[in-house]
Amino acid sequence: xxxxxxxxxxxxxxxxxxxxxxxxxxxxxxxxxxxxxxxxxxxxxxxxxxxxxxxxxxxxxxxxxxxxxxxxxxxxxxxxxxxxxxxxxxxxxxxxxxxxxxxxxxxxxxxxxxxxxxxxxxxxxxxxxxxxxxxxxxxxxxxxxxxxxxxxxxxxxxxxxxxxxxxxxxxxxxxxxxxxxxxxxxxxxxxxxxxxxxxxxxxxxxxxxxxxxxxxxxxxxxxxxxxxxxxxxxxxxxxxxxxxxxxxxxxxxxxxxxxxxxxxxxxxxxxxxxxxxxxxxxxxxxxxxxxxxxxxxxxxxxxxxxxxxxxxxxxxxxxxxxxxxxxxxxxx
Amino acid sequence: xxxxxxxxxxxxxxxxxxxxxxxxxxxxxxxxxxxxxxxxxxxxxxxxxxxxxxxxxxxxxxxxxxxxxxxxxxxxxxxxxxxxxxxxxxxxxxxxxxxxxxxxxxxxxxxxxxxxxxxxxxxxxxxxxxxxxxxxxxxxxxxxxxxxxxxxxxxxxxxxxxxxxxxxxxxxxxxxxxxxxxxxxxxxxxxxxxxxxxxxxxxxxxxxxxxxxxxxxxxxxxxxxxxxxxxxxxxxxxxxxxxxxxxxxxxxxxxxxxxxxxxxxxxxxxxxxxxxxxxxxxxxxxxxxxxxxxxxxxxxxxxxxxxxxxxxxxxxxxxxxxxxxxxxxxxxxxxxxxxxxxxxxxxxxxxxxxxxxxxxxxxxxxxxxxxxxxxxxxxxxxxxxxxxxxxxxxxxxxxxxxxxxxxxxxxxxxxxxxxxxxxxxxxxxxxxxxxxxxxxxxxxxxxxxxxxxxxxxxxxxxxxxxxxxxxxxxxxxxxxxxxxxxxxxxxx
Numbered sequence: 055x056x057x058x059x060x061x062x063x064x065x066x067x068x069x070x071x072x073x074x075x076x077x078x079x080x081x082x083x084x085x086x087x088x089x090x091x092x093x094x095x096x097x098x099x100x101x102x103x104x105x106x107x108x109x110x111x112x113x114x115x116x117x118x119x120x121x122x123x124x125x126x127x128x129x130x131x132x133x134x135x136x137x138x139x140x141x142x143x144x145x146x147x148x149x150x151x152x153x154x155x156x157x158x159x160x161x162x163x164x165x166x167x168x169x170x171x172x173x174x175x176x177x178x179x180x181x182x183x184x185x186x187x188x189x190x191x192x193x194x195x196x197x198x199x200x201x202x203x204x205x206x207x208x209x210x211x212x213x214x215x216x217x218x219x220x221x222x223x224x225x226x227x228x229x230x231x232x233x234x235x236x237x238x239x240x241x242x243x244x245x246x247x248x249x250x251x252x253x254x255x256x257x258x259x260x261x262x263x264x265x266x267x268x269x270x271x272x273x274x275x276x277x278x279x280x281x282x283x284x285x286x287x288x289x290x291x292x293x294x295x296x297x298x299x300x301x302x303x304x305x306x307x308x309x310x311x312x313x314x315x316x317x318x319x320x321x322x323x324x325x326x327x328x329x330x331x332x333x334x335x336x337x338x339x340x341x342x343x344x345x346x347x348x349x350x351x352x353x354x355x356x357x358x359x360x361x362x363x364x365x366x367x368x369x370x371x372x373x374x375x376x377x378x379x380x381x382x383x384x385x386x
Numbered sequence: 387x388x389x390x391x392x393x394x395x396x397x398x399x400x401x402x403x404x405x406x407x408x409x410x411x412x413x414x415x416x417x418x419x420x421x422x423x424x425x426x427x428x429x430x431x432x433x434x435x436x437x438x439x440x441x442x443x444x445x446x447x448x449x450x451x452x453x454x455x456x457x458x459x460x461x462x463x464x465x466x467x468x469x470x471x472x473x474x475x476x477x478x479x480x481x482x483x484x485x486x487x488x489x490x491x492x493x494x495x496x497x498x499x500x501x502x503x504x505x506x507x508x509x510x511x512x513x514x515x516x517x518x519x520x521x522x523x524x525x526x527x528x529x530x531x532x533x534x535x536x537x538x539x540x541x542x543x544x545x546x547x548x549x550x551x552x553x554x555x556x557x558x559x560x561x562x563x564x565x566x567x568x569x570x571x572x573x574x575x576x577x578x579x580x581x582x583x584x585x586x587x588x589x590x591x592x593x594x595x596x597x598x599x600x601x602x603x604x605x606x607x608x609x610x611x612x613x614x615x616x617x618x619x620x621x622x623x624x625x626x627x628x629x630x631x632x633x634x635x636x637x638x639x640x641x642x643x644x645x646x647x648x649x650x651x652x653x654x655x656x657x658x659x660x661x662x663x664x665x666x667x668x669x670x671x672x673x674x675x676x677x678x679x680x681x682x683x684x685x686x687x688x689x690x691x692x693x694x695x696x697x698x699x700x701x702x703x704x705x706x707x708x709x710x711x712x713x714x715x716x717x718x719x720x721x722x723x724x725x726x727x728x729x730x731x732x733x734x735x736x737x738x739x740x741x742x743x744x745x746x747x748x749x750x751x752x753x754x755x756x757x758x759x760x761x762x763x764x765x766x767x768x769x770x771x772x773x774x775x776x777x778x779x780x781x782x783x784x785x786x787x788x789x790x791x792x793x794x795x796x797x798x799x800x801x802x803x804x805x806x807x808x809x810x811x812x813x814x815x816x817x818x819x820x821x822x823x824x825x826x827x828x829x830x831x832x833x834x835x836x837x838x839x840x841x842x843x844x845x846x847x848x849x850x851x852x853x854x855x856x857x858x859x860x861x862x863x864x865x866x867x868x869x870x871x872x873x874x875x876x877x878x
Contacts, residue, residue, distance in 0.1 A: 168527070210516065211498065266495075267491040267495050267520075267524065268520060268523055268524075269523075300477070303476035303477050303479075303480055304476050332480070334480075334534075336530060336534070338526060338530035339522075339526040339529070339530065340522065340524075340525075340526035340527040340530060343519050343522035343523050343526060344519070344523045346519065347515075347520070347522075347523070350512075350515060350516075350519070351516075354512065381533070381537040382534070384529075384530055384533065
């Protein structure tokens with residue numbers, strides 16, 4: 055009798071131990087066995103999930119040893135990824151559309167943010183008070199960035215097109231200086247530049263939204279071959295970012311502080327920009343619609359030699375996100 | 387811990403578990419109902435986004451007012467659904483906010499497109515494409531956010547279910563653990579204690595009263611064990627007393643047997659002695675009678691013919707012979723109490739007393755005595771011996787009367803406990819208390835023969851007769867005032 059009870063107790067203890075192991079095993083920190091992961095990003099508030107994941111150790115918890123070099127433009131980051139200098143490039147969707155026209159071998163694995171980040175800042179002393187006043191003016195834009203499309207779309211919706219203005223290719227971060235020193239009459243730039251530009255222009259700045267209610271999709275883009283060869287890295291990366299997003303939702307002030315410090319943005323600026331962002335992993339149907347729309351715009355405005363829209367679905371790889379968060383993928 | 391306390395605690399724990407389970411089920415059901423309604427709202431908003439996309443495109447194509455009206459109506463209903471959404475987590479709150487912003491942007495985009503489109507002025511294909519794309523971006527973004535919210539709400543529902551299942555499992559598990567521990571720690575202890583008590587009762591049942599049940603704990607079984615031990619101790623004491631009692635009984639039986647043997651020997655010896663007294667007194671009568679007769683004859687023939695001493699010697703011989711004859715007769719009479727006895731029969735003591743009075747009539751009259759008596763009963767007795775008793779006692783009353791006082795004799799009767807108590811009271815000289823026993827001894831005299839005649843056999847015979855009838859006799863007396871002799875006889 056006594057020995058049978060002892061056996062039962064031992065079996066119960068063993069089962070409880072196994073159950074605890076099964077329960078806690080997946081939550082335990084995996085061994086840091088993955089090779090270093092390089093994520094090229096921009097020093098902006100849109101990079102908040104990456105900064106939070108790095109600073110709070112979510113990457114490390116998922117076995118990732120991440121470095122985050124910064125690039126001025128998404129296009130540069132995509133090029134670096136193609137060249138093997140980066141594993142992951144953070145960019146908005148328009149550079150990916152441009153890349154598609156170049157038939158480049160890259161794909162977005164996730165959208166990490168939907169943002170309203172672009173503004174048009176015009177100089178009043180150059181006669182710019184409304185969008186219509188842009189006609190015939192010199193407008194600074196960083197070519198092959200979303201700003202180029204936004205400018206075109208704003209002009210389209212106001213009865214003009216991109217040929218009705220003089221587009222001046224001003225790479226970042228010189229675009230700020232260009233409008234301030236008057237080499238351009240207006241500039242399409244990130245909203246985070248509005249405050250410093252208007253401050254320097256005094257009362258001569260006119261600001262209006264550049265995005266026409268269409269969000270900018272902040273994407274993580276990788277070389278396709280790399281994606282195929284690094285499923286574990288992509289999965290762990292997305293898991294780490296999911297953890298970062300949960301932290302951002304639960305602790306927005308702390309997340310803002312982290313991102314502001316990393317992007318060199320003041321607390322006030324971060325607080326002003328914060329409502330323009332929706333951090334979260336997704337690949338929903340609106341993305342290919344927006345990209346296709348932009349591709350058509352590129353063709354219509356003769357910014358490419360192509361005459362047909364490329365199959366942009368090929369530039370969105372949903373497999374990794376579908377593994378990590380199936381409900382975040384609605385693209386057909 | 388008492389078994390009763392354990393049972394109460396077990397029942398209380400079971401009740402608490404049931405209450406918590408019921409509360410959990412109720413709250414879970416309510417929360418799941420709320421989440422289901424929220425999921426339905428989120429799904430309806432997602433469907434509404436697709437509806438608005440379809441209606442907007444329809445308007446883009448045809449520009450008819452009814453499409454615009456339907457779009458506006460659907461947009462308004464989507465707003466109603468949105469107003470009923472409530473966020474429970476930061477993620478849900480962010481999505482509800484996003485949906486609200488999506489809805490406003492969609493309205494902004496649609497209003498812009500509708501203004502450009504206007505009724506009856508179709509858009510060129512390029513503008514149509516742009517409008518279609520812009521509407522698609524907004525509606526699909528809105529639909530995604532709604533679906534995402536729906537997923538989060540479902541996940542929360544799953545979480546609530548899981549939490550409830552976990553709670554139920556934890557409670558049941560805890561309850562099972564408590565039961566298991568209760569069985570292992572308490573139940574087994576109790577069963578073991580009961581087993582020990584059973585073993586103890588079996589040992590006691592076999593007669594091992596020295597067995598002590600080991601008492602562990604403080605529960606009812608321990609109390610039972612202690613009670614058993616107390617009972618065993620009492621049994622040991624009672625058994626010891628019983629053994630002593632049995633030993634005493636054996637000794638008494640032995641004593642009784644010895645006493646019986648002694649009594650039988652004594653009886654035999656007494657009978658032999660009586661037989662000897664009777665035979666010897668009877669057989670002595672004849673030679674004594676010859677001695678007395680010849681001494682009297684010698685006295686008659688030779689008195690005065692011999693010298694004076696011879697005459698005196700003859701007087702001594704005659705007187706001694708007569709006294710010896712009297713003694714022998716008295717001794718014979720004493721012996722005859724048992725040897726010539728008659729069977730007891732109902733005897734009217736009034737007749738007996740009357741006969742005695744008649745036989746003593748001369749002495750009574752001579753002494754001027756007065757005899758009074760209570761109503762005399764019928765008793766079971768030998769009438770002749772009973773007459774001896776009354777005659778003797780009344781004779782004594784006459785003999786030992788006070789010289790200056792007429793004798794008054796009263797015979798009283800009292801009945802109690804199956805016996806009649808007779809009392810013969812006189813107003814004679816009385817007897818000193820120290821002689822109360824001596825007067826019943828044979829040939830014991832309190833006075834000289836010169837003072838009062840007699841051999842001292844009377845009261846001994848009376849005592850012997852009374853005792854032969856199963857009664858007893860005793861005296862109460864005050865010297866100078868009188869004596870009362872009491873004796874008892876069995877009633878009929």
